[in-house]
Amino acid sequence: MSDPSAELHQMAALGxxxxxxxxxxxxxxxxxxxxxxxLDQALExxxxxxxAPDSTEQTYRIVESCRRLVGVDRIACERIRELIRHxxxxxxxxxxxxxxxxxxxxxxxxxxxxxxxxxxxxxxxLDLGPIPEVTGYPQMLNQVFLNLLxxxxxxIRGEGRITVRTRSDGSAVEVSVAxxxxxxxxxxxxxxxxxxxxxxxxxxxxxxxxxxSREIVQDRHGGSIYFESELGVGTTAYIRLxxxxxxxxxxxxx
Numbered sequence: 631m632s633d634p635s636a637e638l639h640q641m642a643a644l645g646x647x648x649x650x651x652x653x654x655x656x657x658x659x660x661x662x663x664x665x666x667x668x669l670d671q672a673l674e675x676x677x678x679x680x681x682a683p684d685s686t687e688q689t690y691r692i693v694e695s696c697r698r699l700v701g702v703d704r705i706a707c708e709r710i711r712e713l714i715r716h717x718x719x720x721x722x723x724x725x726x727x728x729x730x731x732x733x734x735x736x737x738x739x740x741x742x743x744x745x746x747x748x749x750x751x752x753x754x755x756l757d758l759g760p761i762p763e764v765t766g767y768p769q770m771l772n773q774v775f776l777n778l779l780x781x782x783x784x785x786i787r788g789e790g791r792i793t794v795r796t797r798s799d800g801s802a803v804e805v806s807v808a809x810x811x812x813x814x815x816x817x818x819x820x821x822x823x824x825x826x827x828x829x830x831x832x833x834x835x836x837x838x839x840x841x842x843s844r845e846i847v848q849d850r851h852g853g854s855i856y857f858e859s860e861l862g863v864g865t866t867a868y869i870r871l872x873x874x875x876x877x878x879x880x881x882x883x884x
Contacts, residue, residue, distance in 0.1 A: 661706045730764075751788065754792050786809055786812075790810050794806070794808075
């Protein structure tokens, strides 16, 4: 049975992503519209030239220009299709039963989707090591990954860097999300998972993302989530997901 609170949280995340998604596709759509106007004028000129004698060279230049514009439009359309594919993937609901999860694959998909929210000011580095699959709920984990990425981006004022790493020690898969943002005080760290608590300015956060993330990681996957942070230096979030956990125990946590 699905969890209403998890679904509501996913809907909230999708709503937040929609703003970034709209901004991200605005550029390729603008490029396509601009190129369409140029192509329309070029075809009109081409039609006129074909009726005139000795127009081969000019005709060739116009045709080549049209081919270049079509190539740019193809890239723009592929970018839009990729963004739509990622957001459709994020929007799907997990089945009632846990399944094998390729954490590296899910992280890569979430990182691509998160670029809508992160914008151009954040340099995002991936360092994904060879790790085994875990048993769990991929969409729930994607919500956790997205929460951590967005939190890191919002902790960075101006330009900055986020590094995502995965490792395995034989008993668990570890995911870390490190940023060079504002960091936190010891008091802030002590209240991180308290529902309603947020370190963000008013209007930027609800204070529910980390409490939900802890529930997903600990209660649904038998893992752990914790933070290391230094004020003025940055924050690293760690998620540990056990490699062995029975499906029956995971169902009991629902």
